[in-house]
Amino acid sequence: MSISRLIKVFSTAIILTSASFAPVFAQETITVRPKEIDDILTNPGIGFMTFQRFNGDELNAAKSWTEGKPIIYQDFDGSLQNKDHPMTTIAYFRIYWKFIEPKMGKYRWDLIDKALETARRRQQTLMLRIAPYGTGKENDVPDWYRAMVGKRKDWPVKKWQVDPEDPRYVRYFTKMIRTMGKRYDGRPDLESVDVSIVGAWGEGAGSAQLTQKTREALVDAYIDSFKKTHLVMLLTDKKTNSYALSKANVGWRVDCLGDMGGFSANWSHMNDYYPQAIINFGVKDAWKKAPVTLEVCWVMKHWKDMGWDVDHIIDESLKWHISSFNAKSSPVPKEWWPAVNRWLGKMGYRFVLRKFTYPAALKPNGKLAFTSWWDNKGVALCYKKFPLALRLKNSEKTEILVTSADIRTWLPGDNLYDGSVLVPSSMPPGQYDLQIGILDTLSSKPKVQLAISSKQPDGWYHLGKIKIGN
Secondary structure (H helix, E strand, O other): OOHHHHHHHHHHHHHHHHHHHHHHHOOOEEEEOOOEOOOOOOOOOOEEEEEOOOOOOOOOOOOOOOOEOOOOOOOOOOOOOOOOOOOOOEEEEEEEHHHHOOEOOEOOHHHHHHHHHHHHHOOOEEEEEEEOOOOOHHHOOOHHHHHHHOOOOOOOOOOOOOOOOOHHHHHHHHHHHHHHHHHHOOOOOEEEEEEOOOOHHHOOOOHHHOOHHHHHHHHHHHHHHOOOOEEEEEOOOHHHHHHHHHHOOOEEEEEEEOOOOOOEOOEOHHHHOHHHHHHHOOOOOHHHOOOEEEEEOOOHHHHHHHOOOHHHHHHHHHHOOOOEEEOOOOOOOHHHHHHHHHHHOOOOOOEEEEEEEEEOEEOOOOEEEEEEEEEEOOOOOOOOOOOEEEEEEOOOOEEEEEOOOOHHHOOOEEEEOOEEEEOOOOOOOEEEEEEEEEEOOOOOOEEEOOOEOOEOOOOOEEEEEEEEOO
């Protein structure tokens, strides 16, 4: 046999021998398939919200509500529970310009500061709208601005109190918005800001009639001033909505969810306006980048008294990828709680960890490589970049290992995230519990609840055991 032939045979034998022993030396991989739960989860940025109130406050009586005025703070007894209303993570504050700037250039930021502080203490973030005015003399523009522009009643749009084409309106209203942006943009306790530009309650009546110059000036004040905090625009008209979306990832909202014919026997927001406007105004896919937040028309009890189909209303909102809902801090009708709980189980995001694999053992200073399969069973995304992390823990040592996952990309349905984290060289040998969590960026404590069992008292989720050693 030639030498070259002998080398070939010998090499083949080595390869075959190595292959036969490969399973013996292969790293053992542990596969975890967490059990899904159907609990109602209270998570950041989604679900019901309080309105001009906070967790633990008494709700509005009967069918009434308040808005536009400074908050009347209630005595707090320490309980965050809301009677006849879901627990929330959002407090919505809507206030008129006249209260924020009672004197020209003198701003009452303390009104917003206190609302932010109270929301934080009640485990909420603050959603904010500064409306230019409401309706009636008491809900007018600031007194100093009214004195400047004078009185007039014959407006082309019924819900206007002043002329938005007056250069002074753009000058002073946008100055206030830009000053607000410098103070509050990026605050972690500020959930979002409404792009409120014109019309009673800031709902945008007459936006389509604005000149493009005025439209751009008003919208740009928000786009330029809030680069970090999410902006949410009213669903008003194609020109305004398309322009805002051309400049930034802006969410959208409507303030009359549930109207099935309360204004006319032959017309309703739910059947004759919203489905068409969402498509025609170009916001159908806006939810993929920013939140959709919807507000009750009247209150839910009014829906019930009118005999409207709550399941139809809920299903339409889910189709539109709702993240959060303002019920105006009014009670949920008792008979509708099953429907509301179904709604809460789908509103926003809902993360189920379906499968997780990782090595049974690892050396210090080694990479803990893993695979994960997630199912977002909600209808929207999580729009904040909360870090996904693993935790190694035993009686002697605890180490948090942050991954590079961007959960803001986890669309409804299946999502895969495979990655690795470095185990520090200083990690003492031993057996550790491996846990997973989605964390608050400031406290590094679990922030987002998962729809799986195995939750620990401190909010982390147990995956299994892992050995660290040489």
